[in-house]
Amino acid sequence: MESGQVFADFIYEYFLKCFQFQRYRCGDVLPSINTCCKKFNVADQTVKSALKQLRKEGYISVQQGRPARVIFQQTEEQSNRYIRQFFSERWNVFSDLCQTIEVVFQPLLIESFRRFDESDYDILSPFAEQANIENIIHFYCFVLQKMKNPLILNLFWECLLFLGFPYISDRTLEYYSAEIAQKRLQDIIRTAKTGEWQRLDEFLSAFWREFVAAASNSIEPYLLPIPADRQITFVWRIYRGRPQICYNLATRIMYEIYLGRYRGQQFLPSYEKLAEEYRVSVNTVRRTIRLLTQLRVTLPISGKGIRISSLGDSTEQPDLTVPAIVRNLALFFQSFELLLYSCENVVRSTLSSLDQEEKSKMISQLKDYLDAENCELAPWCILISAAMRAPLQGFREIYANIYGLALWGYPLKASQGKYPAVDDKAVWLTESLVKYLAADDIESCTAAFKEFVSIALPSIEKYLNLFGIEHAELQMSPSARKYYQTISMTDV
Known part of the structure; x- marks a missing residue:
């Protein structure tokens, strides 16, 4: 992650959901600023900005020289209602996304273990010994970091956030057993050390499915009847904040140029028509076309319009100073x-x-x-x-x-x-x-x-x-x- 207001907003939302899930209750002390900086990989000013917003809205108190303390109060009934609503709105895709995580990330986990050395296992083992929900998440993230691929970790984190796993506490999962989880994670570590990759694949599948089953069994009895049109679908937010709109629009326009309805055309529609078609502001279209021009996909020509570089066209090199x-x-x-x-x-x-x-x-x-x-x-x-x-x-x-x-x-x-x-x-x-x-x-x-x-x-x-x-x-x-x-x- 990066510092900045976008990530301050993310940290704010993260803690707010933790309060609503009662992961942190009234009177609890939040992690130190230093710990939050490490946890989210951001500068201290980013964390302070998030805490300032939480304080302004009455969720925490912050005193000089002391850690932030939760002052947000809600009844057990209010928290349960929020949790029920959260999972009910996602339940139609809960099983789908859990299956997706298993299929997509299991080969990545095995490849990550292949890259481990003994010092990595020394760091990983304590997470297995205290296998609460948070440590299980740290276990997976630590393994996946061996890929040194931020996009992979981004996807994993976005999947977990959608499912609500980082917000829930062990007491929320009625059917979850830390003792069983501890044994499963220790089996995974032991098998990875011996390089029995097929067996490791089996252990990873068994653990993930047990964990998902425990979560499903705990959540399902409390679900609300949410109509299909109000169900939330998983969206992978590669970018956060304003760049998401601009980059996604750039991608959509490139698709239309190379394979879609603009293919073979010499010019794009006007800024105004593009804004109407994609339901964004004209300023967003202008920023997007500027980026596509720097990428050498488009070229605005005064008095004529926005020229297209179609599939197969030879172009200048993209501006790699951008x-x-x-x-x-x-x-x-x-x-x-x-x-x-x-x-x-x-x-x-x-x-x-x-x-x-x-x-x-x-x-x-x-x-x-x-x-x-x-x-x-x-x-x-x-x-x-x-x-x-x-x-x-x-x-x-x-x-x-x-x-x-x-x-x-x-x-x-x-x-x-x-x-x-x-x-x-x-x-x-x-x-x-x-x-x-x-x-x-x-x-x-x-x-x-x-x-x-x-x-x-x-x-x-x-x-x-x-x-x-x-x-x-x-x-x-x-x-x-x-x-x-x-x-x-x-x-x-």
Whole structure:
């Protein structure tokens, strides 16, 4: 995470929900500012800003030289009502998202354990010995930090926040057993140390399913009858605050330029028409088009309009002095690592769910890519299919965002032309998908896609390095790594 008002708002919302869930009750002392800085990886001024807002609204008292204390009062009935409402509004997708977490993160956890050394286990073990809810979350986050991929941790945290797990206390989960959780986590650590990866996979599945079952059994009896139109759907907030709108709009416009209704056109509609179409302000459209111009996707021409750089057009190099562009290119790289370790189950389940007509359409589309020598679109074809037709809503949300981030990488390639390391493999992937889909060989399709991503990932990193985007910019910040590597039980 970063410092700033956006993250002060996040910390404010986090503590507010903790109060409403009675994780912190009236009279409880909040963690110190130093501990909060480590917990959220932000500057002390960011934490102070959040605490100032909580104090202003009467939730906490803050006295010079003393830790903040909760003064918010609510009855047990009021808290229970809030908790019931929170889970009732999410219940339609609760099971879906829990299944998504297991499928997406289990391969990432195993890969993270592969990167462990003995000192990592020394830090991890205390979380297993005191297996309360908060320590279980720290257990998972510490393991996943070995990937050094902030996007992966962002997704994990957003999933947990949606489910409400960081807010609930052990007393909320009636069927949860810290003793059983302790044994399960110790089994996981012991198995990871011996490198029994198949067995580790089984232990991770068993623990997660037991935990989810305990949560479901505790929550379900208290659910309220919430109509379907009032149910909340999981949304992966990669960006927080105002950038979310601008970056998402940029992604949507790029999709329409490359594959949608603007494809083949020379100019975009006016700012006013775009604002009306996407239901945003004209100023938001102007900021977005400015960013797309710096990315070399568009070019406003006085008196004519906004010229489009379409698929296959040669362009100038994106302006890599713009932090937003570098940030999104880093996320593009990070999304491919997430894709590499999650694609096997997601792509398999997606392609297996397609009927014969849908498979035939995909084959026809892939053949068109071969004929037009646009094989770089074949991976996009799979991502779009997963975003639209994957059996779990969580899969669809995650893969829609991975595809959106992939769009940010295209203009850099368009400025340089061919990149054989990836282009040749894309041709092979396209031919393989046509062959295996026609034979209804889903396993081979899945294996081919994963092989392509495994080749593309290091190639993308090398490509970004050529343009001055260093390895350190593509990974978790040193301050975040330091936090996860030094966290101890006294910090929790």
